[in-house]
Amino acid sequence: MNNRIHYTKCPVCSGTSLSPVLEATDNTVSKEKFPVWQCADCTLRFTQDVPTADTIGPYYKSEEYISHTNTSKGLINRLYHVVRGITLRNKRKLIESETPSGRGRLLDVGSGTGAFAGEMKKAGWNTTGLEPDPEARKVALTNHGITLEDMDRFHKLEPGFNAITLWHVLEHVHELHPYIARLRELLAADGRIFIAVPNYTSLDARKYEGAWAAYDVPRHLYHFSPASIRALMQANGLVVKKYKPMWFDSFYISLLSSKIKSGSTSWLGAVSTGIRSNMKALSDTQKCSSVIYIISRS
Structure with missing residues (x-):
């Protein structure tokens, strides 16, 4: 497995209290299964045994990969x-x-x-x-x-x-800390960084579990919680100033997830899940399906 990365330390906080929490399937390209692990310290989840940066390219070769x-x-x-x-x-x-x-x-x-x-x-x-x-x-x-x-x-x-x-870029980056450090270097003294990533602590993520489309293994190397984003930024001289919801993501991800889970799209069930997920986020933005983190120098 020389072309795979097996983490023995957390990619964010270097903690060693790591354990598997679920298994997800690459439903876009390879149909391979990948384990998702979690750090007990900073709560980051990450895809274990991911392809290296120079071998992951083929996993992006699909017309279904809509961002490209x-x-x-x-x-x-x-x-x-x-x-x-x-x-x-x-x-x-x-x-x-x-x-x-x-x-x-x-x-x-x-x-x-x-x-x-x-x-x-x-x-x-x-x-x-x-x-x-x-x-x-x-x-x-x-x-x-x-x-x-x-x-x-x-x-x-x-x-x-x-x-x-x-x-929705940071979850794809192999070298997290050097990447964030470079962003800080590029930022003006009073500038802002806006990072949007899926949030596995959302209601829709909990409902669909391994079928949650935003796990998107192995392209998504990391699965962030608000706590893990804060830890990553703090380690690089940055601070999260605000959290903003991405309301449409809960519906889009729920529609994709329902198809992954059952083989066909359950429009009623997915829309219902999206609504309930957003209702949860109304009282706590950090529970939205995807969160925009507004970041400045600390």
């Missing part, structure tokens, strides 16, 4: 594209309200097909988008008129970004 394509096959994907227009505007408004500068330099890491980076560029931000997939970069230029750069640029960029965004 514009596929509209199937009703769920069509709904995703309808909702995306709303969420793009909401993200832009959030960043402009939470970034002290209002506008300025923005770095979007893991831009996919460039919808968000294009939105911010049109709104007047000096936008830099990074995306490792060359096909996704082509789509971004064609559909959104924005030239995305390869991830090789990550370590060559000039610091001073007023806002840095990672929309």
